[in-house]
Amino acid sequence: MLLGEENKVVFNYKGILSWVLDNIVTIIFVLFVLFGFMISKDIRMNYFLSELCDRLFRNSFLVLSLIIPVLAGLGLNFGIVIGAMCGQAAIALARYHGLGGMSGLLFCFVISFLLAVLCGYFTGKLYNKTRGQEMIAGLIAGFFANGVYQFIFLFMVGVIIKVPATHPLIMPNGIGVRMTVDLVPVENGGLKFALENMYKIPFVHALLVVALVALVILFIGYYLNKKRGEGYKNRPVSFGFNVLMCLLIASMAVYVMAAAPKLFGVSSNLNAIASNLNKESDLEAVKSELRAITSEISAIAANDDVIAPRLNAAVSDINDMIIPNLTPAKLNAVTSFIYATASDINTAAIVSSPNVMVSNFMQVRTVPVAVGLLIIGLCIFTSLIMRTKLGQDFRSVGQSQHIAEVSGINVDRTRIIATIISTVLAGWGQLIFIQSLGTLSTYSAHTQIGMFSVAALLVGGASTSRASVKNAIFGTILFNAMFIMSPTIGESLFGAAGLAEYFRTLMVYGVIGVALGLHVWKANKKNRIVVE
Amino acid sequence: MTDQANTSVLRLKSPGNIGIATLIIAAFWFTTLIGAYFTGISVQTLLSDTMKRAGMNGILVLAMVPAIQSGTGPNFALPVGIVCGLFALICAIEFNLTGALCLFVSIILSIPIAVIAGYAYGKLLNAVKGSEMTIATYTGFSITALMCLVWMMVPFTNEKIGWFLGEGLRETIQLGAVDAAFIINNFMAFKIGEIIIPTGLLLIFGFFSVLVWLFFDSKSGIAISAGGINPKFAQATGLNIDRNRILANILSTVLGAIGIIVYSQSFGYAQLYTAPLMMAFPAVAAVLIGGATASRANVLNVIIGVFLFQGLLTTALPVANEIFKGTDLSEVMRMIIQNGIILYALTQVKRGG
Numbered sequence: 048m049l050l051g052e053e054n055k056v057v058f059n060y061k062g063i064l065s066w067v068l069d070n071i072v073t074i075i076f077v078l079f080v081l082f083g084f085m086i087s088k089d090i091r092m093n094y095f096l097s098e099l100c101d102r103l104f105r106n107s108f109l110v111l112s113l114i115i116p117v118l119a120g121l122g123l124n125f126g127i128v129i130g131a132m133c134g135q136a137a138i139a140l141a142r143y144h145g146l147g148g149m150s151g152l153l154f155c156f157v158i159s160f161l162l163a164v165l166c167g168y169f170t171g172k173l174y175n176k177t178r179g180q181e182m183i184a185g186l187i188a189g190f191f192a193n194g195v196y197q198f199i200f201l202f203m204v205g206v207i208i209k210v211p212a213t214h215p216l217i218m219p220n221g222i223g224v225r226m227t228v229d230l231v232p233v234e235n236g237g238l239k240f241a242l243e244n245m246y247k248i249p250f251v252h253a254l255l256v257v258a259l260v261a262l263v264i265l266f267i268g269y270y271l272n273k274k275r276g277e278g279y280k281n282r283p284v285s286f287g288f289n290v291l292m293c294l295l296i297a298s299m300a301v302y303v304m305a306a307a308p309k310l311f312g313v314s315s316n317l318n319a320i321a322s323n324l325n326k327e328s329d330l331e332a333v334k335s336e337l338r339a340i341t342s343e344i345s346a347i348a349a350n351d352d353v354i355a356p357r358l359n360a361a362v363s364d365i366n367d368m369i370i371p372n373l374t375p376a377k378l379n380a381v382t383s384f385i386y387a388t389a390s391d392i393n394t395a396a397i398v399s400s401p402n403v404m405v406s407n408f409m410q411v412r413t414v415p416v417a418v419g420l421l422i423i424g425l426c427i428f429t430s431l432i433m434r435t436k437l438g439q440d441f442r443s444v445g446q447s448q449h450i451a452e453v454s455g456i457n458v459d460r461t462r463i464i465a466t467i468i469s470t471v472l473a474g475w476g477q478l479i480f481i482q483s484l485g486t487l488s489t490y491s492a493h494t495q496i497g498m499f500s501v502a503a504l505l506v507g508g509a510s511t512s513r514a515s516v517k518n519a520i521f522g523t524i525l526f527n528a529m530f531i532m533s534p535t536i537g538e539s540l541f542g543a544a545g546l547a548e549y550f551r552t553l554m555v556y557g558v559i560g561v562a563l564g565l566h567v568w569k570a571n572k573k574n575r576i577v578v579e
Numbered sequence: 580m581t582d583q584a585n586t587s588v589l590r591l592k593s594p595g596n597i598g599i600a601t602l603i604i605a606a607f608w609f610t611t612l613i614g615a616y617f618t619g620i621s622v623q624t625l626l627s628d629t630m631k632r633a634g635m636n637g638i639l640v641l642a643m644v645p646a647i648q649s650g651t652g653p654n655f656a657l658p659v660g661i662v663c664g665l666f667a668l669i670c671a672i673e674f675n676l677t678g679a680l681c682l683f684v685s686i687i688l689s690i691p692i693a694v695i696a697g698y699a700y701g702k703l704l705n706a707v708k709g710s711e712m713t714i715a716t717y718t719g720f721s722i723t724a725l726m727c728l729v730w731m732m733v734p735f736t737n738e739k740i741g742w743f744l745g746e747g748l749r750e751t752i753q754l755g756a757v758d759a760a761f762i763i764n765n766f767m768a769f770k771i772g773e774i775i776i777p778t779g780l781l782l783i784f785g786f787f788s789v790l791v792w793l794f795f796d797s798k799s800g801i802a803i804s805a806g807g808i809n810p811k812f813a814q815a816t817g818l819n820i821d822r823n824r825i826l827a828n829i830l831s832t833v834l835g836a837i838g839i840i841v842y843s844q845s846f847g848y849a850q851l852y853t854a855p856l857m858m859a860f861p862a863v864a865a866v867l868i869g870g871a872t873a874s875r876a877n878v879l880n881v882i883i884g885v886f887l888f889q890g891l892l893t894t895a896l897p898v899a900n901e902i903f904k905g906t907d908l909s910e911v912m913r914m915i916i917q918n919g920i921i922l923y924a925l926t927q928v929k930r931g932g
Contacts, residue, residue: 176926182713183655184925187918190860194914202908546731549852553724560717567707567714 068569072562073508076525079554083532086539092403093410095531100250100411102527103520104418105483109500110507110519111425112472117514118433119465120445123501123563125185126170126466129192130473131493133162137474138238138481139200139489142228143216147237152482155238159474166192167470171463178448182511182563189497200224200489228487234323239485243415244322249315250411251300251307253419258297265289303408310358310396311409313343317389321382330373337373341365344392354395361395364388418479425472426516441465445512502526502555505562512566529554600920601870604887611894618901623773625894631764632889634780635845636865638787638838639858640885642831643866647876648795649827650807651704652712652928653866653921657859658719659700660835662726663693668840668849669748673735678758682844689836697832701825712873716859723856730851752849760847780845787834792878794830803827807874864888864917867924874928891916 067074109127116124137158141151170188177184204210205222212221216228231237233244265286272280320336341362348358365388372381393410400406432438440461443451452458477496481487504514506529507522530551537547616622639657646654654660667689671681700718707714731747739756740748754760766779794800806813806820807827814820839858843849866876869884892913899908 173922173926177928179709180712180925180928182710183716184922186713186716187860187921187925190914191918191922194911194918197911198908198915201911546728549724549727549731552853553721553728556717556720556724560714560721563710563717564703564707564714567710571706571708 068565070508071565072506072558073525076506076529076558079536080525080528080532083529083536087532087535092407095528096250096407097410097412098531099524099527100414101483102530103523104415104422105480106476106500106503106527107422107520107523108418108425108476108479109473109496110503110523111422111429111516112469112476113500113504114429114509114514114516114519115432115441115465115472116469117504117509117511118438118445119441119462120448120512121174121462121465122182122511123185123504124466124469125182125497125501126174126188126192127469127473127476127500128189128493128497129166129170130163130470131477131480131496132192132196133166133470134159134474134477135481135487135489135493136162136196138230138478138487139216139224139228141238142230142487143210143214145231145236147231147235148233148241151236151238152241152478155478156475159478160471163471163474164467167467168463170470171466174466175459175462186497193494196493197490224489226489226491228489230482230485230487232485238482241482242417242421242479243483245415245417247413247415249409250414251303251408253414253416255297255300255304258293258300262290262293262297265293300408303405306400306402306405307409308396308399309343309347310354310392310399313340313347314389314393314396315413316340317385317392321385321389324378324382324385330375334370334373337365337370351399354399357391357395357398361388361391364391415483418483421479426520429516437461437464498555498559499526502558505558510566511563598870600923601868601883601887604868604891604916604920608887608891608894611891611898614898615894618898620897620901621773625897627773627775628893629886629890631775631777631780631845632893633886634764634777634784635842636838636862636889637784637881637885638834638841639862640838640865640869640881641784641787641791641878642834642838643862643871644791644795644876644878644881645803645827645830645834647866647871647874648800648804648807649824650810650874651824651828652715652873653859653863653924654715654828654831654835655712655859655863656700656715656719656722657831657835657862658723658855659696660693660832661839661855661858662722663696663832664689664836664839665843665849665851665855666726666729667692667836668843669733669735669740669752669851672740672752672757672759673737675737676757679762681757681759682762682840685840686837689840690833693833693836694829697829698825700832701828704828705821705824719859720856723853726855727852748851750850750852750854752851754844754847754849759844762844763841764845777845780841783841787837788878788882791830791834795877799823799826860921861888861913861917864920867920871924872927873924888916 109131112127112130113124116122134155137155140158141147141155146154170185173184173188174181201223204224205212205217210217210221212219216224218225230239232239233241269281269286272278316336317340320333324333344358344362348355348362351358364384369381369384369388372384396409397406400409433442440451440456443454443456444458444461448458451461473496477493480496481492484492503522503526504519505522506526507518507520509515509518509522533551533554534547537550612622612625615625639661642657642660643653646652664685668681668685670688671685674684676684703718704711704715733748735741735748740752742749763779763783764777766782768775768777768779770776795804802813802818803823803826805816806818806823810820839855865884865888866880867873867884868888869876869880869882871877871880871884892909895912896909899912902908
């Protein structure tokens with residue numbers, strides 16, 4: 048309590064300055080991205096949103112896995128790299144045994160869980176022995192584990208663990224796992240996009256759903272606060288602002304959906320047909336689907352003179368080239384032809400769009416619902432676990448190990464549990480990451496995970512002792528926006544896109560350095576004030 | 580409290596105690612040497628290479644001593660010193676200097692640059708007491724990334740350091756092109772049987788070792804060590820801890836800068852861009868293998884550590900290649916040993932106040 052009062056006295060007269068200092072990393076990133084939008088005219092909205100959306104779904108889980116150790120006072124767990132390696136080991140094992148689809152995914156999640164519990168336990172033990180230096184210990188432990196991982200994957204496989212040299216996972220000389228392993232597509236019973244392709248919806252639909260759900264949550268929160276007699280927590284201004292934002296996004300999504308030409312739907316239907324086409328498909332059913340689509344296109348062509356020639360060409364393509372050739376022997380050629388036709392129709396749809404915004408939004412890639420649900424589930428889990436006894440233990444240990452110990456909490460055990468949870472989640476996060484990429488870069492996919500995730504969390508406004516789901520999601524969005532923008536900014540600032548790579552690296556390291564440095568500096572300053 | 584401090588100060592003068600880790604690594608090295616003998620690899624060549632690589636890395640490892648003694652922990656921000664040294668070297672080549680003069684000028688030039696950088700770095704470390712090692716690591720990483728931009732953008736025109744086409748400096752710069760490669764190595768080098776003794780390299784490593792040893796026997800050196808052992812006690816006796824920590828880190832940064840110049844001439848190339856990123860870790864591991872801890876180190880630790888660590892790496896490479904044909908086991912082994920020893924040292928750190 049005393050600490051808080053001291054703070055107020057010291058910082059009040061320069062409140063804005065201290066606010067800026069508190070959020071300096073976030074502010075820099077927001078300005079950076081805005082600057083990027085200002086100077087770059089050629090970065091298209093649909094490209095930006097597609098990339099951002101992909102990256103958000105790919106990385107959020109990993110970033111979220113960092114929160115619990117922060118709350119338990121372990122700082123930023125650079126050791127999630129170890130969890131990521133467990134995830135990759137599970138994927139390699141599944142690939143080796145040719146597992147895929149739903150059962151393969153389940154296998155990966157279980158194996159990754161078991162490995163990560165074991166590794167997390169030892170990491171937790173290590174953190175207990177390196178109290179106060181957990182972050183550097185985690186970083187070095189990641190390097191160390193990487194050495195062990197490489198030893199197993201490069202030398203033990205083939206020499207000690209006998210494997211057939213002809214397996215596509217194994218190097219041609221029979222020793223070690225290949226550098227890049229292409230996962231088998233999920234249609235052929237593999238893991239590639241196994242979660243990603245489970246259920247996809249158009250971007251605007253996802254936008255609408257998210258906005259509406261956020262709106263509902265806002266109102267429930269408002270109502271609950273009032274009911275509990277904690278009405279002072281409801282700040283009308285920010286509540287109103289949030290509601291307004293949600294309504295704005297929702298109405299924008301509705302507008303885009305209403306104004307978008309039907310052709311976008313036709314084109315995505317065609318794409319869906321092409322992607323589902325395989326040897327087991329019922330070709331007669333596909334043919335009748337295609338005929339239905341042609342009549343739909345013809346109907347649209349009759350009402351729009353500008354794009355009618357294109358559409359008629361597409362119709363004749365489908366009638367003359369695709370349907371007659373739809374035989375098992377020519378499947379591959381026909382599939383690519385359907386894709387080409389779909390993109391023709393897409394172009395026509397863009398031409399007939401009422402404005403740029405609509406066509407941009409309609410071109411954003413579809414959203415993987417299954418991954419989204421997992422991420423939301425983790426967000427809820429993280430919030431809920433902090434309300435349990437265990438979560439309260441995390442918090443008390445995080446605030447003061449000494450007081451927690453005195454009040455009967457087993458501090459060492461609590462810290463180990465926090466580390467295990469984080470490692471397990473990181474392993475699962477890496478599973479999501481790899482299946483979304485579709486290829487396993489055996490020796491490099493995990494190395495940057497720790498740095499990037501930590502940087503993303505810090506960009507979201509977290510610190511070594513404070514982090515929330517909000518920080519993680521916001522940070523992931525902002526950090527990845529920077530990643531997408533930086534080539535453009537590099538080009539216009541320094542005149543060379545090649546610099547962007549270095550610039551990006553500098554941003555990552557700089558963010559972590561500045562955020563950690565500022566945090567320690569402020570903590571030291573606070574201590575000094577209290578002492579004096 | 581006072582008792583503890585007194586015993587610590589007394590221990591200051593005792594020689595580096597050889598720990599169990601050192602003995603294990605030494606035993607491992609001898610095993611690989613014997614293995615080398617039996618697999619028919621020339622042991623003389625291995626010993627020559629060991630000496631060359633120890634001399635090459637020696638000063639970089641020596642840079643750990645002041646930082647550790649002052650209480651800021653191993654200098655994980657060694658890249659700060661390294662980029663200063665590299666910048667000085669590049670400047671010397673840009674001035675069209677060649678041969679020994681090029682090296683001499685770059686060493687002289689690197690000192691003021693490193694002093695300024697070391698001062699700033701020391702100031703930073705004083706602001707973040709308690710988390711020096713983590714912050715130092717990220718300072719080193721950030722500086723390396725920042726210098727990548729600098730290497731791309733410096734308007735140097737000498738064709739020996741720039742690309743033939745386009746802007747920016749090359750990734751690796753041949754020192755042979757300016758006759759600056761192996762000068763120190765070859766100075767007064769002689770052979771005993773098949774073993775080549777790089778006299779100049781060992782002499783310069785010895786020279787800097789003696790300098791550091793003398794410094795830590797001087798008044799300000801002892802003041803730095805005392806501040807590292809027990810800052811509160813040292814402050815009570817009227818020492819300026821913050822100033823001493825800055826002084827120690829300036830010294831460390833300067834040693835890092837000189838170290839990379841000696842390293843580069845022995846390697847034959849100056850490596851720019853991301854090369855310095857991970858260079859701190861082998862140096863930290865070497866001093867720890869020599870028996871230092873994260874809070875105590877001396878010159879003896881450096882000498883033992885650098886010979887053992889580099890010896891092990893030199894010997895392990897051909898032996899491992901002989902056993903696991905067509906693979907590069909030694910790199911993996913380096914990662915495991917290097918990071919394992921750092922982790923071990925971290926578990927021995929007593930929690931700071």
